[in-house]
Amino acid sequence: MASIVMKNVEKRYSKKDEAAAVEDVSLSIDEGEFIVLLGPSGCGKTTVLRMLAGLEELTGGEIWFSGRLMNHEPPEARSVGMVFQNYALYPHMTVFDNLAFGLRSRGVPKASVKQRVHDMAELLGLSGVIDHRPKELSGGQRQRVALGRALVRDPAVFLMDEPLSNLDANLREQMRLELARIHRRVKVTTVYVTHDQNEALTLADRVVVMDGGNVRQVGMPDEIYGSPADTFVASFVGSPGMNLWTLEWESTGDCISMGGGVLELPYSFLPALEEAGRSVTVGIRPEHLGLSLVKADVKVVCRVELLENLGSHSQLHAHLGNEDSNDSKNLVARLDSNAYVDPGEEVVLTTSAGAVYLFDAISGERIEVADARYVHQENRYSLA
Amino acid sequence: MTLTATSTTAEVPSISGHPPYAPVNRRRLVPQRFHYIQSRLVAYGLMFPSMAVFVMFFYVPAAYLLYISFFHWGVLSSATKFVGLANFRILIHQPLFLHSLLTSAYYTVVMIPATVLLALGVALLLKEAVTRRKRGAGVWRGAVFLPHVTPVVATSIIWVWIFNPHFGLANLVLTHLGFPALGWLESVHWALPAVMIDTLWHSLGLYVIIFLAGLSMVPRELLEVARLDGARRYQIFRRVIWPLISPTTFFVVLLSTINSWQAFSQIFAMTGGPHGGAGGPAFATTTDAVLVYQTAFIYEHFSLAAAMSLILFGIIMTFTLIQKWISDRVVFYR
Numbered sequence: 084m085a086s087i088v089m090k091n092v093e094k095r096y097s098k099k100d101e102a103a104a105v106e107d108v109s110l111s112i113d114e115g116e117f118i119v120l121l122g123p124s125g126c127g128k129t130t131v132l133r134m135l136a137g138l139e140e141l142t143g144g145e146i147w148f149s150g151r152l153m154n155h156e157p158p159e160a161r162s163v164g165m166v167f168q169n170y171a172l173y174p175h176m177t178v179f180d181n182l183a184f185g186l187r188s189r190g191v192p193k194a195s196v197k198q199r200v201h202d203m204a205e206l207l208g209l210s211g212v213i214d215h216r217p218k219e220l221s222g223g224q225r226q227r228v229a230l231g232r233a234l235v236r237d238p239a240v241f242l243m244d245e246p247l248s249n250l251d252a253n254l255r256e257q258m259r260l261e262l263a264r265i266h267r268r269v270k271v272t273t274v275y276v277t278h279d280q281n282e283a284l285t286l287a288d289r290v291v292v293m294d295g296g297n298v299r300q301v302g303m304p305d306e307i308y309g310s311p312a313d314t315f316v317a318s319f320v321g322s323p324g325m326n327l328w329t330l331e332w333e334s335t336g337d338c339i340s341m342g343g344g345v346l347e348l349p350y351s352f353l354p355a356l357e358e359a360g361r362s363v364t365v366g367i368r369p370e371h372l373g374l375s376l377v378k379a380d381v382k383v384v385c386r387v388e389l390l391e392n393l394g395s396h397s398q399l400h401a402h403l404g405n406e407d408s409n410d411s412k413n414l415v416a417r418l419d420s421n422a423y424v425d426p427g428e429e430v431v432l433t434t435s436a437g438a439v440y441l442f443d444a445i446s447g448e449r450i451e452v453a454d455a456r457y458v459h460q461e462n463r464y465s466l467a
Numbered sequence: 468m469t470l471t472a473t474s475t476t477a478e479v480p481s482i483s484g485h486p487p488y489a490p491v492n493r494r495r496l497v498p499q500r501f502h503y504i505q506s507r508l509v510a511y512g513l514m515f516p517s518m519a520v521f522v523m524f525f526y527v528p529a530a531y532l533l534y535i536s537f538f539h540w541g542v543l544s545s546a547t548k549f550v551g552l553a554n555f556r557i558l559i560h561q562p563l564f565l566h567s568l569l570t571s572a573y574y575t576v577v578m579i580p581a582t583v584l585l586a587l588g589v590a591l592l593l594k595e596a597v598t599r600r601k602r603g604a605g606v607w608r609g610a611v612f613l614p615h616v617t618p619v620v621a622t623s624i625i626w627v628w629i630f631n632p633h634f635g636l637a638n639l640v641l642t643h644l645g646f647p648a649l650g651w652l653e654s655v656h657w658a659l660p661a662v663m664i665d666t667l668w669h670s671l672g673l674y675v676i677i678f679l680a681g682l683s684m685v686p687r688e689l690l691e692v693a694r695l696d697g698a699r700r701y702q703i704f705r706r707v708i709w710p711l712i713s714p715t716t717f718f719v720v721l722l723s724t725i726n727s728w729q730a731f732s733q734i735f736a737m738t739g740g741p742h743g744g745a746g747g748p749a750f751a752t753t754t755d756a757v758l759v760y761q762t763a764f765i766y767e768h769f770s771l772a773a774a775m776s777l778i779l780f781g782i783i784m785t786f787t788l789i790q791k792w793i794s795d796r797v798v799f800y801r
Contacts, residue, residue: 136691136695137695138694157694158691158694159695159696159698159699163695164695165691165692165695167691167692169688171689174711175711175799184693184696184698185695185697185698188693188696188697188699189697232696
């Protein structure tokens with residue numbers, strides 16, 4: 084096991100490139116920690132992983148493994164095991180030879196190779212297919228061979244590049260559980276790249292959200308979900324993402340009215356709003372909005388566009404306010420499956436003050452709402 | 468409801484305002500057999516021009532070659548006499564023919580490994596240059612292929628000059644390096660190697676391109692994962708690249724075998740005089756193909772040359788089948 088420290092890591096593919104693939108990434112990963120790099124396609128997460136593996140050279144910054152500078156170390160000298168998106172199994176070798184390749188390359192004695200490969204096959208449930216070639220295996224078995232090949236050498240760092248993306252939904256879920264089980268057992272420092280937030284939130288000790296080559300937020304899964312650092316993290320994490328509306332506010336006699344009355348907030352938001360300025364971005368997660376007859380702190384007026392029944396719940400698509408033009412702001416709410424509203428109907432959705440997030444309208448950074456903190460804490464455990 | 472002339476489907480007119488029955492597909496009314504014949508005719512029609520050329524210039528001469536090998540046949544003579552296997556019997560007892568077969572075998576045995584090693588080596592270097600984005604990699608790739616598109620006769624004349632024992636570049640380099648000068652095309656021992664060097668130089672580009680295509684089929688991730696697994700360069704080559712490009716290597720070996728057994732152009736251009744006396748000195752470069760040419764067009768024994776060609780065909784076919792048998796056991800097809 085190794086700890087990893089990245090200091091101002093940068094990658095530019097060409098000197099002419101104005102936009103770096105990875106820019107100023109600094110991160111510290113403890114021994115045995117499971118870190119997930121989460122972000123949309125092209126955000127630089129795979130580039131970070133490849134730089135950790137030594138497959139890409141850094142154009143700036145430093146990478147340290149357990150206090151040893153790795154910038155100029157070749158991949159074979161880093162004690163890194165890696166699982167690729169397409170598994171990268173040697174197609175001409177059997178499962179045994181795939182698992183044994185790394186050990187043989189490093190001159191491990193034959194008897195030890197045999198023992199370790201059989202132990203790994205046992206751990207991953209591959210004993211029955213040990214003499215098969217990759218094309219004779221199912222997707223899940225190939226996935227396990229790729230994992231085994233990376234783990235059998237006892238690497239100091241384990242890297243995984245979207246390892247579940249080629250599997251179907253059921254198998255993905257099954258393999259996700261298996262990955263968690265394997266990590267608990269071997270406890271090797273792991274960096275896992277994905278664009279799937281479910282994988283990130285369920286597997287990670289800490290999640291690193293990336294966008295445009297930059298780290299947007301580092302935190303435990305419940306922090307990422309419950310206290311997003313900015314509008315990007317808020318909209319990217321969660322399914323569907325957080326509703327975000329940039330509105331102007333005014334103080335009325337009873338409450339704070341936003342967007343000309345489409346949204347009502349309690350007075351506890353006043354200090355934060357005054358700090359933010361006249362225009363502010365308000366965020367509410369779809370799962371925190373509901374149709375309620377009980378008097379609530381926060382009210383949102385909207386006009387229904389469509390109600391989708393998804394079995395376990397219904398998803399409401401609406402326009403903020405009472406307009407139904409395409410220019411108006413959209414709203415998504417997750418309602419009970421027995422909820423019923425007509426398209427075109429004007430409804431009032433409610434939520435608690437703690438479910439409302441405020442973001443700076445220009446920078447997108449989150450503004451702390453002092454009184455709502457305890458409720459945000461509660462939200463951390465109500466993952467979608 | 469009216470039928471229009473352009474529509475392919477039409478509805479049956481309704482009677483007394485009832486909705487029409489299911490629409491009738493007019494195409495179904497035409498017998499399916501007709502469509503089958505029509506599509507076949509179109510296919511054969513499209514293939515006819517190329518098939519005609521192929522039959523006229525390949526199958527007909529090959530069949531005629533087989534025919535005249537059993538006859539005593541002269542190109543200008545009308546007296547054709549059936550002689551059975553006599554032509555083959557003559558050849559078996561002719562030392563020059565057996566010598567030509569040995570020369571062809573020697574040429575083939577040297578050329579196959581030389582071609583594979585050299586072409587694969589150059590292809591690996593070029594691939595490395597492209598992967599590492601070295602400047603001029605594309606230019607080098609073009610430069611390697613360039614000799615293959617130059618005329619054999621023209622380049623062979625340059626090679627004759629290079630191998631000139633008195634003022635040629637080859638001896639200049641050798642003597643400069645401290646080696647003795649060689650007789651090259653005037654030497655019984657060095658004439659065939661000189662031809663081999665020319666042939667290698669001329670054909671290398673083609674084999675390099677074939678190997679480059681094979682190398683590009685090896686997924687980059689496999690090479691990366693092998694590096695992460697701690698494999699050294701030669702281990703990566705021996706245990707990952709070599710097995711994965713085995714179909715390409717087999718193809719190159721096959722092509723090189725066929726071309727080597729048929730070696731003619733370079734020998735003809737480098738060792739032949741104005742009267743077609745190629746294959747010297749002292750028959751040192753007389754391969755089977757050269758002997759076929761000389762027997763047919765200099766000594767005008769067409770039947771004998773036809774029999775030689777058939778034997779050569781048999782040898783090439785046998786080698787090809789042996790290679791196929793081996794490849795089925797060692798070549799990895801994904």
